[in-house]
Amino acid sequence: MAEILIQNISKSFGKNKVLDDLSFEVKDKHFLTLLGPSGCGKTTLLRIIAGLEYSDTGSVIVGGKDITNVPVEKRNIGVVFQNYALIPNMTVFNNIAYGLKIRKVDRQTIQEKVEYYAALVGLGDLQGRKIGQLSGGQQQRVALARALIIEPPILLLDEPLSALDRKIRGEMQYEIRRIQQEVGITTVFVTHDQEEAMTMSDEIVLMHKGRIEQLDTPEQIYNHPISLYSSDFLGKANTLDATLDYENGKAYAVGDGWCFPVVPPAGIEEDLEDICLAIRGEQIEFEQITEEEALAARAAMDAAEEPVPTAVAQIETVVFTGEVCRISAKMGADDITIACINTRAESLRPGMYLKLIVPKDRIHCFRLGDSEKARS
Amino acid sequence: MPKNRRKISGTRVFFTVWIILTMVFLFFPIAQIILMSFNTSVYGRLPIVFTTQWYVKLFTTSKLLGAAGFSLGFSLVVSLVSAVLGIMASLALRKFPTRLNNIFNTLMDVPLMIPWLVQAVSLLLLFSFVGIGRSIPSMFLGCLAAVMPHSFMLTYSRVMTMDPYPEEAGRTLGATPFQVFRDITFRMIFPAVLAGWLMSFVLCFNCFSLQYYLAPFGTYTLPMKIFTLIRSGSKPDMNALATIMVGITFAIILILNKIGFGADQLFGAPRRGEKE
Ligand SMILES: Nc1ncnc2c1ncn2[C@@H]1O[C@H](COP(=O)(O)OP(=O)(O)OP(=O)(O)O)[C@@H](O)[C@H]1O
Ligand SMILES: [Mg+2]
Numbered sequence: 197m198a199e200i201l202i203q204n205i206s207k208s209f210g211k212n213k214v215l216d217d218l219s220f221e222v223k224d225k226h227f228l229t230l231l232g233p234s235g236c237g238k239t240t241l242l243r244i245i246a247g248l249e250y251s252d253t254g255s256v257i258v259g260g261k262d263i264t265n266v267p268v269e270k271r272n273i274g275v276v277f278q279n280y281a282l283i284p285n286m287t288v289f290n291n292i293a294y295g296l297k298i299r300k301v302d303r304q305t306i307q308e309k310v311e312y313y314a315a316l317v318g319l320g321d322l323q324g325r326k327i328g329q330l331s332g333g334q335q336q337r338v339a340l341a342r343a344l345i346i347e348p349p350i351l352l353l354d355e356p357l358s359a360l361d362r363k364i365r366g367e368m369q370y371e372i373r374r375i376q377q378e379v380g381i382t383t384v385f386v387t388h389d390q391e392e393a394m395t396m397s398d399e400i401v402l403m404h405k406g407r408i409e410q411l412d413t414p415e416q417i418y419n420h421p422i423s424l425y426s427s428d429f430l431g432k433a434n435t436l437d438a439t440l441d442y443e444n445g446k447a448y449a450v451g452d453g454w455c456f457p458v459v460p461p462a463g464i465e466e467d468l469e470d471i472c473l474a475i476r477g478e479q480i481e482f483e484q485i486t487e488e489e490a491l492a493a494r495a496a497m498d499a500a501e502e503p504v505p506t507a508v509a510q511i512e513t514v515v516f517t518g519e520v521c522r523i524s525a526k527m528g529a530d531d532i533t534i535a536c537i538n539t540r541a542e543s544l545r546p547g548m549y550l551k552l553i554v555p556k557d558r559i560h561c562f563r564l565g566d567s568e569k570a571r572s
Numbered sequence: 573m574p575k576n577r578r579k580i581s582g583t584r585v586f587f588t589v590w591i592i593l594t595m596v597f598l599f600f601p602i603a604q605i606i607l608m609s610f611n612t613s614v615y616g617r618l619p620i621v622f623t624t625q626w627y628v629k630l631f632t633t634s635k636l637l638g639a640a641g642f643s644l645g646f647s648l649v650v651s652l653v654s655a656v657l658g659i660m661a662s663l664a665l666r667k668f669p670t671r672l673n674n675i676f677n678t679l680m681d682v683p684l685m686i687p688w689l690v691q692a693v694s695l696l697l698l699f700s701f702v703g704i705g706r707s708i709p710s711m712f713l714g715c716l717a718a719v720m721p722h723s724f725m726l727t728y729s730r731v732m733t734m735d736p737y738p739e740e741a742g743r744t745l746g747a748t749p750f751q752v753f754r755d756i757t758f759r760m761i762f763p764a765v766l767a768g769w770l771m772s773f774v775l776c777f778n779c780f781s782l783q784y785y786l787a788p789f790g791t792y793t794l795p796m797k798i799f800t801l802i803r804s805g806s807k808p809d810m811n812a813l814a815t816i817m818v819g820i821t822f823a824i825i826l827i828l829n830k831i832g833f834g835a836d837q838l839f840g841a842p843r844r845g846e847k848e
Contacts, residue, residue, distance in 0.1 A: 248740050268743040275744040281737030285759040294755070295745035346745060 198259045198349030198382045199224045200245065205254035207240055214240050215251070216406040222382055222399075227373065229385045231393040231429070232403030238386040239278065241403075242352050245384065246275050258350060274343030274381070278354040280335045282327045288314075288338050289323040295346035313341040316375060333364045340372065344379065351381045357392065369396055390430045394418065402426055424562045427474035433560075434532050436473045440561070441503050448503040449473055449561060453494065453528020455503045456554060461561045474560040477522065477535035481553040482509075490549040507552035509534075514544050525550060602818055609811035626812040634809045639797035640817075643777055646793065650715045651723070651772035657716075658723035658768050659761070662731040663753075677728075683721045691718060692785035699786065711786040718782055719775045723768030730764035766828075 200222040207215040214237045222228045230238045243249035245256055247268035255264040263271055282291050289310055290297075296306045314323060317337040322330065330338065336356055343351060353372070357365045373396050376383050387393050393400050394414040402409040402417060402425075410417055410426045421427035424435060438449035440460060447460040449471060461471065485493075490508045497506040509525035509532060521541035523534040534552070544550075612621040630636060661680075665673055683691065692714065699710040738760065742752040758765075780795040787793065792800075794813075801807050 246744055248743070268740075269746050269748055271744075272746070273744060275741065277737050277741060279735075279737060281735070281741040283738045283742065283756050283759075284735075294742065294747075298746045298751060342741075342745065 199226075200350060200382060200384070201257035202241075202245070203255045203257065205241065205244060205251045205256070207237070207244065207249070207251050214406050215244075218254070218406070218408060220401055220408060220411055222384060225380045225382055226398045227376055227383045227385065227396060228399045228401060229387060229393040229397040230401050230403060231387060231390060232409075233388055233429075236403045237406045238388070238403060239354055242275075242354050242384060242386055245350075246273055246352055247271050248275075272346065272348050272350075274346060274348035274351040276336075276339045276343050276351070276353045276356045278356070278358070278386075280339040280356075282335055282338055282342075284327050286327070287323065288319070288325050288327070288330070291327065291338055292323075292341045292345055295342065299346070309345055310341075313345045316344070317341045318371065332359045333368070336360065336368065340375075344375065344381075347379075349382060351376065351383045353383065353385045355386050355388070357387075358389075365392075372396070394430065400430075402429060421474065421560055424472055424474055427476075427560055427562075431476060433474040433476045436475070436530050436532070438471055438473055440469045440471045443502045448505065449559070450503050451528055451530060453497075454508070454530070455497060455506050456559055457505050457556055458559050458561050459556055461563055470564050472562050472564060474562065475532075475554055475558065477533045478520070479554060479558040480532075480534045482534060482536075482550040483553070484544070485549050485551045487549055489551075493551075507554070509550050509552055511544055511546050511548045511550065513546060514541055516541075523550075527552065605811050606815045606818065609808060609815040611808070614808055626808040630809040630812045630816075634813075636794070636797060636801075636809060636813050639792045639794045640813060642792070643794035646712075646715075647773050647776040650712060650719060650776045651769050654716055654720045654723045654772040654776075655727075655765055655769040657720055658727040658772075659758075659765060661724050662728040662761075663757070665728065666731055680721050680724055680728075683717060684725070688718060688779055688781045692782045695782070696785045706786055706788045708788060708791070711783060711788075711791075714782045714786045715776045715779055718779055719772040722775060723765075723772045726764045726768040726771065727761060730761045734760050770824075 202218055202220050202222075205215055205218045206213070218241065230241060232238055240249060244251045247263070247266065251264070255262050257263065258271075258273075283294065286294070292310050292313060293306050296309060301309075310323065314320070317340050319334065319337050319341060322334060327335065327338070336359070339356065356372070357368050360368060369392060372385075385393075385396060397414055399411065400414055400417055401411045404425055409429075410422050412420075414430075417426055418430050421430065421433075427433040428435060436449075436451055438451040438456075440458075441448045441450050447458050449456050449458045451473075456473070458473070485508070490510070493506050493508050497504045507527060509527040511523055511525050513524045515522045515524070516538060519537065520535045521538045521544075523536070523541060523544065525532055525534060532552075534550075607620060609626055610620065610622055610624065611617075612623045612625070665676055668676065695710070695714045695717070696706070699705055699707075699714075704710050739752050739756050742756045743749075747755065778795065780793075780799065783793045783796055784799070787796065798810060801810065
């Protein structure tokens with residue numbers, strides 16, 4: 197069993213507090229991704245787990261054993277570095293074999309294992325090459341094979357795919373995931389690419405300035421973000437400022453020229469409090485309406501005393517991006533982006549009017565404190 | 573456009589001539605010595621009448637060979653110690669905080685600036701005070717102090733600019749700090765170490781003033797021997813010795829180049845059409 201327990205890890209570089217009291221668990225054989233913007237402390241955390249950096253407080257526990265003070269070379273943790281860190285004066289074969297040579301494995305076994313892992317990562321017959329003669333993708337594979345060959349219970353990967361082009365990147369994502377499941381290694385993966393995080397992970401730790409913003413499965417974080425920051429980082433949602441309005445026990449979010457029925461955020465009882473909404477573009481349903489219908493709906497809303505659910509938008513642009521179309525529209529005074537499969541958008545033209553329908557549980561409401569956090 | 577092109581080729585001619593003149597200036601004296609070592613005339617009179625008598629004299633009656641052997645051995649020991657110290661200092665300094673690092677670095681620059689003559693006199697004072705005066709140990713320490721900054725500088729700049737991650741990767745693969753040094757660090761800094769060692773060797777071989785002041789009586793390094801001999805007139809067997817030394821030097825350079833350590837590798841100058 198090789199579950200990793202991170203307990204109250206803090207780390208400062210001088211006055212710069214990089215990690216602030218982090219605690220979480222990576223279950224045995226799980227694939228956990230650290231996701232966050234540049235500089236939020238992902239690499240630092242990974243280096244602390246690997247033993248290449250010491251934390252100021254807290255402990256790292258692997259399989260029930262506290263390894264906080266165990267030196268790097270005794271930890272038996274495979275690491276793939278952000279920039280591969282291959283040994284420049286060794287051939288591909290010697291790079292991959294290095295961990296085994298250190299372990300004094302006999303030559304025959306080394307030969308066989310290098311063959312096996314080179315094939316596993318798809319390296320073909322490049323073993324005699326020098327490191328300088330490899331492409332980025334090939335170097336990446338060497339780094340991966342080198343980390344895997346020591347058959348570590350834990351694998352740490354620091355943005356290993358950031359230097360690759362889209363296509364190879366997709367292949368490598370798939371391969372890393374396959375190998376990880378095949379070999380059964382507890383893995384911590386670092387990325388600042390939300391799409392990559394969602395495709396590969398069992399769980400995602402969304403980090404924000406050295407703290408954990410949300411820790412959950414990709415589906416949960418995507419569908420139930422707990423803050424505006426989460427909703428914005430995973431999948432770039434529409435964010436709208438609104439006022440919360442209770443009417444007959446029901447809650448409405450009233451904006452400038454639109455109104456949605458909502459589930460109010462926990463802890464808000466007061467009327468007329470400023471809130472912020474996050475709505476994902478592809479979770480907006482729509483139907484086309486005429487200009488008269490649109491104006492009538494708007495007039496009815498303005499005339500009424502109490503909030504009337506109204507969501508009418510006028511199309512500004514329709515952008516074709518392949519599988520999906522992105523429709524930018526004006527809803528009241530706010531901009532909103534709607535995503536749909538492109539066949540659905542074929543007949544839509546700028547200037548047309550849409551009636552928007554969003555299920556109540558797809559509208560995420562946050563108190564304003566959260567939204568300020570996201571914008572900073 | 574054509575006018576522009578003419579101008580470029582004008583500068584090109586200028587620089588070509590310049591380079592040729594520089595090369596002549598550098599290599600003509602060496603060529604001259606080689607020629608004179610095969611000339612019968614003691615005073616370098618032309619035309620050249622071919623002879624190998626000076627070489628015969630060098631290996632039979634001449635007193636130069638003993639001094640040359642001593643100089644070679646002495647410089648070898650000093651430069652090896654200097655290379656080892658250079659590596660140790662560079663690696664230690666890398667771990668220092670930036671402030672200390674800068675201070676130490678500046679201190680290491682000082683011996684590079686001080687004229688050897690000044691250094692020699694002050695060292696002689698110091699050694700006399702300590703009680704070892706003019707002796708082999710004083711000469712060893714003096715020459716070491718003079719050449720060590722050079723091998724340190726070369727090694728240190730390599731250590732500071734090299735990628736630290738392969739070493740960390742080695743640690744994560746299970747290598748102890750010593751194994752990391754042996755398998756990764758040393759191999760990565762080796763060209764600089766080799767350059768530093770060669771440089772120390774040459775400098776130590778040449779540092780006449782330090783040797784002159786610090787050598788014990790009766791001990792002669794080659795530069796000291798030549799200095800005493802040259803005062804009593806020209807000696808063509810010195811030309812023969814110089815020719816042999818030039819030959820050995822060229823052989824070393826050729827071998828280094830063959831095994832992949834050209835000047836670009838050793839001193840970090842880029843070679844055309846090659847990436848790092
Ligand atoms: N050795 C160090 N000394 C001082 N500050 C450091 C050091 N290493 C990291 N930092 C600082 O710690 C913060 C977090 O760095 P870290 O490398 O962990 O970020 P990251 O999340 O990995 O970013 P990226 O996505 O760009 O790799 C940054 O502000 C960085 O400047
Ligand atoms: Mg990083």
